Amino acid sequence: MNIKLKTGIILIMIAFLSFKSKQETTLFSVPANFPKPAYDFLNNSITPAGVELGKTLFYDAVLSSDNTISCGSCHQQTAGFTQHGHILSHGVNDRLSKRNAMPLFNLAWATSFGWDGSVPHLDFFAVSPITNPAEMDESMANVLEKLRTSPLYPELFTKAFGSAEINNERFLKALSQFMLTMVSANTRYDRYIRNEGITLNPIELEGLALFKQKCASCHSGDLFTDFSFRNNGLAAKDNDKGRFEITQQETDKFRFKVPSLRNLTYTSPYMHDGRFSTLEQVLEHYTTKVEKTPSLDPILIKDGQTGIRMNADEQQKIIAFLKTLDDEDFVKNTLFSESTLISDIPRKNIDAELKNFTVTDASTKALFGQAIEAYLRIKVSIQEKNTLSAAEAARILIKTLNRVRITDTAAKGFFENYQEKIFLDAKRIIEGENFFAHQFDHFDELSEHFYIIVASFKANDKTLYFTECLKSDMKWLSDTANDSFLAADCKELQHKTLPVSR
Ligand code: HEC
Ligand code: HEC
Structure with missing residues (x-):
C-alpha cells in the first residue's frame, strides 16, 4: 500500500475515533478506577437513539413466544x-x-457471558434467552417479524440506524448498546478509591485488607472478577457441570465464571443456582464447607486443607467491606428504568382473550363463588405480607377450581387452559410460604388469569372489579371500586367492572 493512502486511512480512522468518543462520553464513559473495556465500540457505536431502541426492546415482552416475558422480567433493576x-x-x-x-x-468489560461463558460476545447473547424453551421460548425470525409489523419499531429502527430495516444484527446491537450503558461504578468504595471525599470506617478498611488477602486472587481489581472460570468448592450437583458443558474438558467440571461482587445487597440469592441467600452463608462456605473435587481451584487448598481460614470476626469485617460495593445510584438510576421509556410499548390486550360463556348450574356457581373468596383471601394476605395465610388460601383456590366441572367442550378446553395457568402461579405462592417477594411476583399473573376465567364465565354473583396499574402492569381483583391495593405506588389505574352472572 502506498504511503499516501496509508496516511489517508489513518487520518480517517483518527477522525472516526474522535467523533465516536465524543458521542460516547455522555452515554458511556470509563470510570477513572476501571481498566480499558473489552467491548469493541468501533463495531457498534453508541447513540442516544440506539440506546433508546435497545431499552425499549429490553422491556418489551413481544420478545417471548406468548408475549408475557421481557428481558426485564428476569433482570429487574x-x-x-x-x-x-x-x-x-x-x-x-x-x-x-x-x-x-x-x-x-x-x-463492556466482560470477556464471555453466562455462568459457563457459553456466549463469547455480548452482541450474540440475546439469542440464547429468546430461543431457550425455559426462558422466552421464541425464534429469532418470529421476533423480527413481530417487530416489523409493530406500529412502534420501524420508526425506532430508523432513528437508530437510518432506515426501517429490521434484521438480526441491528436488533442485537441495539440491545447491546443499552446494556453497555449500564455501568455500576459509584459505590462508596469507588468514591473512596477515587478520592471523592468519601471515607470508609475502620471495620470496612480492615475488611478491605482481609478481602485483598483472601478473596481478590479471583475477585480481582475494581470489577471484582478476573473473568476466569473456577471451581470454588460448592457441593457439586450433577445437573449442571458449568464450563464443562461447553468445553467437555474434565478439568472444567463444575467451573463457573467468577462473578463481580458489586451490588450483593440487591442481587441475593447467590451462586449460579442461587443456593445461598445470605452473605453469612457464603463466608461460611468459604471457611468450612469447601468440597474437594479434582477441579477444585488450587487457591482454595492450603497446606493440605481446603477452604479459606477466617474467624468469625474476620468474616464480619469482610461482609462490612462487601456492603461498600452496593451501588445505590445504579439501582435507582432512572436512565435504565422502564418508567423513563420514551415510547409506550404496546400493551397486551387481555380483554381480547375473554370468551362469552355463562355458568348457570347452582353447584358450579357456588364453586366459583368459593374460588373468588379464596382469591380475595390471597390478596388480603399479600397486602398484609402474611405469607402463610397467602399459601393456605392458594391451596384452597386450587382445591376449589379442581372441583369445577364444565360440560360444554369448547368452554371446557378454555377453562382447563386457564386453570392450568392459575395453578402454576398458585403453586408458586404456596412454595413462597417463607418468601414474600416470590408470592408478590406471582400474584400478578394469577390475577390476570383468574380475571379471564371469572369474566368469561360471568361467574360472580356480586360486583367485582378488576384493576390494572398501567405503569407497572400489576393487576388485581377486588370487591370495592377504589381499592387501595398498590394504589399508593401507582398513579395510573384502569378499573373494570366484571359482568355479573344471572
Ligand atoms: C427467564 C429469565 C431470563 C430472561 C427472560 C432473560 N434472561 Fe438473561 N439471564 C438469565 C439467566 C438464568 C442467566 C444466566 C445464564 C446461564 O448462565 O446460562 C442470564 C444471563 C444473562 C447475561 C450474561 C451476563 C454475564 O455477566 O455473563 C446477559 C447479558 C443477559 N442475561 C441478557 C439478557 C437479555 C438481553 C435478555 C432479553 C433478550 C435476557 N437476558 C432475558 C435469565 C433470563
Ligand atoms: C478460587 C477463586 C475464588 C476465591 C478465592 C473466592 N471466590 Fe467467590 N466466587 C468464585 C466463583 C467461581 C464464584 C461463582 C461460583 C458459582 O456460582 O458456582 C464465586 C461466587 C462468589 C459469590 C456469589 C456472587 C453472586 O453474584 O452470586 C460471593 C458473594 C463470593 N464469591 C464472595 C467471595 C469472598 C468474600 C471470598 C473471600 C473470602 C471469595 N469469594 C473467594 C471464586 C472465588
Whole structure:
C-alpha cells in the first residue's frame, strides 16, 4: 500500500475515533478506577437513539413466544438486574431455568457471558434467552417479524440506524448498546478509591485488607472478577457441570465464571443456582464447607486443607467491606428504568382473550363463588405480607377450581387452559410460604388469569372489579371500586367492572 493512502486511512480512522468518543462520553464513559473495556465500540457505536431502541426492546415482552416475558422480567433493576425473589429464574409458562439470573452491569468489560461463558460476545447473547424453551421460548425470525409489523419499531429502527430495516444484527446491537450503558461504578468504595471525599470506617478498611488477602486472587481489581472460570468448592450437583458443558474438558467440571461482587445487597440469592441467600452463608462456605473435587481451584487448598481460614470476626469485617460495593445510584438510576421509556410499548390486550360463556348450574356457581373468596383471601394476605395465610388460601383456590366441572367442550378446553395457568402461579405462592417477594411476583399473573376465567364465565354473583396499574402492569381483583391495593405506588389505574352472572 502506498504511503499516501496509508496516511489517508489513518487520518480517517483518527477522525472516526474522535467523533465516536465524543458521542460516547455522555452515554458511556470509563470510570477513572476501571481498566480499558473489552467491548469493541468501533463495531457498534453508541447513540442516544440506539440506546433508546435497545431499552425499549429490553422491556418489551413481544420478545417471548406468548408475549408475557421481557428481558426485564428476569433482570429487574431494583434487584441489580437479577430476578427478585427467585432462586432459579422463571420464564414462559413459569418454566424454571436451571440457573439463577445473572446481574447485568459493567458488561463492556466482560470477556464471555453466562455462568459457563457459553456466549463469547455480548452482541450474540440475546439469542440464547429468546430461543431457550425455559426462558422466552421464541425464534429469532418470529421476533423480527413481530417487530416489523409493530406500529412502534420501524420508526425506532430508523432513528437508530437510518432506515426501517429490521434484521438480526441491528436488533442485537441495539440491545447491546443499552446494556453497555449500564455501568455500576459509584459505590462508596469507588468514591473512596477515587478520592471523592468519601471515607470508609475502620471495620470496612480492615475488611478491605482481609478481602485483598483472601478473596481478590479471583475477585480481582475494581470489577471484582478476573473473568476466569473456577471451581470454588460448592457441593457439586450433577445437573449442571458449568464450563464443562461447553468445553467437555474434565478439568472444567463444575467451573463457573467468577462473578463481580458489586451490588450483593440487591442481587441475593447467590451462586449460579442461587443456593445461598445470605452473605453469612457464603463466608461460611468459604471457611468450612469447601468440597474437594479434582477441579477444585488450587487457591482454595492450603497446606493440605481446603477452604479459606477466617474467624468469625474476620468474616464480619469482610461482609462490612462487601456492603461498600452496593451501588445505590445504579439501582435507582432512572436512565435504565422502564418508567423513563420514551415510547409506550404496546400493551397486551387481555380483554381480547375473554370468551362469552355463562355458568348457570347452582353447584358450579357456588364453586366459583368459593374460588373468588379464596382469591380475595390471597390478596388480603399479600397486602398484609402474611405469607402463610397467602399459601393456605392458594391451596384452597386450587382445591376449589379442581372441583369445577364444565360440560360444554369448547368452554371446557378454555377453562382447563386457564386453570392450568392459575395453578402454576398458585403453586408458586404456596412454595413462597417463607418468601414474600416470590408470592408478590406471582400474584400478578394469577390475577390476570383468574380475571379471564371469572369474566368469561360471568361467574360472580356480586360486583367485582378488576384493576390494572398501567405503569407497572400489576393487576388485581377486588370487591370495592377504589381499592387501595398498590394504589399508593401507582398513579395510573384502569378499573373494570366484571359482568355479573344471572
Ligand atoms: C427467564 C429469565 C431470563 C430472561 C427472560 C432473560 N434472561 Fe438473561 N439471564 C438469565 C439467566 C438464568 C442467566 C444466566 C445464564 C446461564 O448462565 O446460562 C442470564 C444471563 C444473562 C447475561 C450474561 C451476563 C454475564 O455477566 O455473563 C446477559 C447479558 C443477559 N442475561 C441478557 C439478557 C437479555 C438481553 C435478555 C432479553 C433478550 C435476557 N437476558 C432475558 C435469565 C433470563
Ligand atoms: C478460587 C477463586 C475464588 C476465591 C478465592 C473466592 N471466590 Fe467467590 N466466587 C468464585 C466463583 C467461581 C464464584 C461463582 C461460583 C458459582 O456460582 O458456582 C464465586 C461466587 C462468589 C459469590 C456469589 C456472587 C453472586 O453474584 O452470586 C460471593 C458473594 C463470593 N464469591 C464472595 C467471595 C469472598 C468474600 C471470598 C473471600 C473470602 C471469595 N469469594 C473467594 C471464586 C472465588
